[in-house]
Amino acid sequence: MSNSTPATIEDVARIAEVSIATVSRAIHMPEKVANSTRLKVNQAIAITGYTTNAMARSLRLGRSNMILVVAPDIGDPNFSNILVGLENEARAHGYGILIGHTQNDAQRGLEYLKFFNSNQAAGLILFTGILPFGHQTMTARLPPSVGVFEPVFNGGIPYVGVDDTEGARKAVDLLLAEGHRKIAFIGDSRTRLAYTRRRMGYDAGLDAAGIPPDTRIVLEGDGTIESGRHAVEQLFMRDTLPTAFMCVNDQTAIGVMVGLGARGYDIPRDFSVTGFDDVPQAVFISPPLTTIRQPRTAIGKQAMALLLELLSDGRPTETEILLRPDLVVRNSVSAPSRNWSKR
Amino acid sequence: MSNSTPATIEDVARIAEVSIATVSRAIHMPEKVANSTRLKVNQAIAITGYTTNAMARSLRLGRSNMILVVAPDIGDPNFSNILVGLENEARAHGYGILIGHTQNDAQRGLEYLKFFNSNQAAGLILFTGILPFGHQTMTARLPPSVGVFEPVFNGGIPYVGVDDTEGARKAVDLLLAEGHRKIAFIGDSRTRLAYTRRRMGYDAGLDAAGIPPDTRIVLEGDGTIESGRHAVEQLFMRDTLPTAFMCVNDQTAIGVMVGLGARGYDIPRDFSVTGFDDVPQAVFISPPLTTIRQPRTAIGKQAMALLLELLSDGRPTETEILLRPDLVVRNSVSAPSRNWSKR
DNA sequence: ACGATGTATGTAAAGGTTTACATAAGGCTT
DNA sequence: AAGCCTTATGTAAACCTTTACATACATCGT
Numbered sequence: 001m002s003n004s005t006p007a008t009i010e011d012v013a014r015i016a017e018v019s020i021a022t023v024s025r026a027i028h029m030p031e032k033v034a035n036s037t038r039l040k041v042n043q044a045i046a047i048t049g050y051t052t053n054a055m056a057r058s059l060r061l062g063r064s065n066m067i068l069v070v071a072p073d074i075g076d077p078n079f080s081n082i083l084v085g086l087e088n089e090a091r092a093h094g095y096g097i098l099i100g101h102t103q104n105d106a107q108r109g110l111e112y113l114k115f116f117n118s119n120q121a122a123g124l125i126l127f128t129g130i131l132p133f134g135h136q137t138m139t140a141r142l143p144p145s146v147g148v149f150e151p152v153f154n155g156g157i158p159y160v161g162v163d164d165t166e167g168a169r170k171a172v173d174l175l176l177a178e179g180h181r182k183i184a185f186i187g188d189s190r191t192r193l194a195y196t197r198r199r200m201g202y203d204a205g206l207d208a209a210g211i212p213p214d215t216r217i218v219l220e221g222d223g224t225i226e227s228g229r230h231a232v233e234q235l236f237m238r239d240t241l242p243t244a245f246m247c248v249n250d251q252t253a254i255g256v257m258v259g260l261g262a263r264g265y266d267i268p269r270d271f272s273v274t275g276f277d278d279v280p281q282a283v284f285i286s287p288p289l290t291t292i293r294q295p296r297t298a299i300g301k302q303a304m305a306l307l308l309e310l311l312s313d314g315r316p317t318e319t320e321i322l323l324r325p326d327l328v329v330r331n332s333v334s335a336p337s338r339n340w341s342k343r
Numbered sequence: 344m345s346n347s348t349p350a351t352i353e354d355v356a357r358i359a360e361v362s363i364a365t366v367s368r369a370i371h372m373p374e375k376v377a378n379s380t381r382l383k384v385n386q387a388i389a390i391t392g393y394t395t396n397a398m399a400r401s402l403r404l405g406r407s408n409m410i411l412v413v414a415p416d417i418g419d420p421n422f423s424n425i426l427v428g429l430e431n432e433a434r435a436h437g438y439g440i441l442i443g444h445t446q447n448d449a450q451r452g453l454e455y456l457k458f459f460n461s462n463q464a465a466g467l468i469l470f471t472g473i474l475p476f477g478h479q480t481m482t483a484r485l486p487p488s489v490g491v492f493e494p495v496f497n498g499g500i501p502y503v504g505v506d507d508t509e510g511a512r513k514a515v516d517l518l519l520a521e522g523h524r525k526i527a528f529i530g531d532s533r534t535r536l537a538y539t540r541r542r543m544g545y546d547a548g549l550d551a552a553g554i555p556p557d558t559r560i561v562l563e564g565d566g567t568i569e570s571g572r573h574a575v576e577q578l579f580m581r582d583t584l585p586t587a588f589m590c591v592n593d594q595t596a597i598g599v600m601v602g603l604g605a606r607g608y609d610i611p612r613d614f615s616v617t618g619f620d621d622v623p624q625a626v627f628i629s630p631p632l633t634t635i636r637q638p639r640t641a642i643g644k645q646a647m648a649l650l651l652e653l654l655s656d657g658r659p660t661e662t663e664i665l666l667r668p669d670l671v672v673r674n675s676v677s678a679p680s681r682n683w684s685k686r
Numbered sequence: 687a688c689g690a691t692g693t694a695t696g697t698a699a700a701g702g703t704t705t706a707c708a709t710a711a712g713g714c715t716t
Numbered sequence: 717a718a719g720c721c722t723t724a725t726g727t728a729a730a731c732c733t734t735t736a737c738a739t740a741c742a743t744c745g746t
Contacts, residue, residue: 006461008702009703020704022726028704032724033725034723037724052703054458054463055402055462056402056704057702058398059402059702059703059731060702060703060731061704074427080419084444091443096443096463099430099440099442115439117349118349118395120439280420284597284624284627353732362697363696364695364696364698375694396731396732396733399731400734402701402732403701405701
């Protein structure tokens with residue numbers, strides 16, 4: 001039963017009194033084998049506890065059953081929930097998942113290429129908006145890949161995410177509905193497509209409400225807590241103050257709230273704030289943050305499903321799968337206060 | 344350079360004008376090969392862009408360069424930071440990491456065993472206090488394994504974590520120093536060794552302060568937010584109320600704070616609360632939670648280092664590596680209020 | 687100068703699969 | 717009943733390494 005060395009296909013063949021080819025076929029192309037023999041083989045498998053050696057199989061097939069997942073930072077709160085979606089879907093199809101993180105270091109990204117050269121991984125899930133490999137290799141034969149959250153620059157790589165423009169639009173529409181007219185946009189960036197799109201949603205919302213754009217209250221930022229805090233400082237040094245802060249993501253929103261809090265303001269009484277992502281912390285900070293939810297587990301599942309499809313079909317069916325972002329209303333938004341709206 | 348099919352050891356051998364055996368030796372046992380030939384081989388490798396096929400290598404060697412990391416829940420906030428420690432250390436030694444999550448489902452844990460049968464993984468990092476495999480297989484030859492956070496039941500498996508008893512002691516000592524005498528312990532459990540040890544620290548602290556144990560304010564719990572909230576409800580139905588809640592982990596503490604908040608109490612004015620773990624949320628909830636920090640990245644690094652050692656030496660050098668838990672003081676603890684200390 | 691020792695390389699087997707091709711047997715058509 | 721097609725199985729090569737063993741040559745001690 002549980003011998004010292006794992007059973008091989010030959011052990012199964014001997015017990016089932018067939019050839020190893022038949023065993024292989026009974027496992028992977030059951031319809032090609034007679035019922036009676038299939039039965040014998042299955043029994044022999046049960047007796048020996050045989051599992052096919054994935055190494056030998058991958059070697060022979062020239063492809064493995066592993067998917068590499070590369071993120072800039074595994075510690076990112078957005079990461080883990082995606083992972084469960086990815087893992088569930090992968091395992092359901094007999095795939096395992098391998099993880100790597102680049103820390104935005106191109107050299108480091110390059111190291112992960114070896115997983116493909118050596119057939120250790122069959123496909124790639126990318127969390128970053130850029131290819132983590134150097135430029136020369138970029139032109140080389142890339143593994144089947146799918147992006148998550150953001151389209152991948154220079155792509156040709158399909159991606160699964162949320163409709164960023166629509167999500168941003170929901171946030172700005174909420175603020176408008178509350179009566180805000182001076183709405184800052186914090187975290188503008190042309191280097192991240194997702195952020196660019198959120199900005200587009202913001203612009204569109206303002207436009208639809210007939211509010212002329214005011215670039216004085218549109219501030220750049222890289223999506224960190226610090227960038228949010230910094231933006232608040234900058235804004236207070238200018239002549240125009242908004243009544244609401246629409247932030248490109250939750251981290252930025254947290255930074256804004258910290259900055260505002262440090263100046264003694266109350267949210268949402270004095271200022272309204274919205275985020276984007278719905279990170280796990282969003283519900284715990286005070287006040288709880290009104291934000292746009294990324295359906296993370298679903299995104300992970302879809303991304304993996306798309307990749308697996310790519311692996312079997314070769315051609316991607318879709319180049320972009322956009323899930324619907326939901327507005328989650330908590331407590332960081334209210335109508336503009338009289339005082340501040342006067343400014 | 345970047346041909347359609349990746350270079351094999353034979354390509355390298357042909358170009359370097361040596362045999363494939365020499366190429367293999369030049370790579371893996373450089374000292375066994377003459378300087379001149381080593382040079383030729385290295386050049387040939389550079390020309391072809393050869394990387395050794397990990398599948399073939401693993402097949403031949405009977406072991407892979409992958410480490411399987413199994414956690415009950417990948418979404419767990421404690422998980423991700425550990426992962427970066429694990430991954431960094433693994434990659435530095437040429438290992439990759441594979442992840443799986445069991446969702447506390449034994450059947451599911453069992454599925455991961457196949458990674459070892461088929462030599463897809465060389466070692467195992469376990470996040471759960473129990474072996475995720477069924478009992479019969481438990482006796483079977485297990486892969487080299489290391490536990491994280493908690494000792495593994497029925498183990499013989501070394502583990503890396505924090506000194507739970509000492510950490511708990513620090514928490515209870517802080518509460519005692521603030522003047523608390525009626526300190527509840529929330530989340531007692533005999534099924535999780537880490538929790539049992541935290542309880543021991545609590546007992547020891549009380550004992551050292553000359554306070555007789557009061558089991559009426561020691562409540563069971565499974566470490567979830569809900570269990571914390573539930574404990575509060577139970578406590579209010581009894582005749583004895585504590586002035587402080589020492590919780591077995593941060594989730595429980597959050598639950599307690601929610602429960603107390605729902606009843607209109609203010610923390611830390613009316614009650615003090617401590618947690619354990621220092622999850623990412625702990626700093627964002629209000630009031631920010633005083634808790635015991637797990638040095639997660641360091642734990643991950645150590646655990647992987649220990650496992651790799653195990654893989655090469657065969658024998659574990661240590662059966663238990665305990666890192667020092669630090670008290671991180673935030674804002675959920677103060678002296679007991681006059682009102683409540685009277686009770 | 688000869689055998690012994692050591693060093694550098696090559697030859698070939700083994701690791702466990704999958705699958706193209708060959709073979710055998712049974713059923714069908716005429 | 718002969719030939720043909722289909723279905724079920726077997727044989728053997730290939731995937732790419734690593735390494736035990738064999739070989740060739742140089743060096744050393746006597």
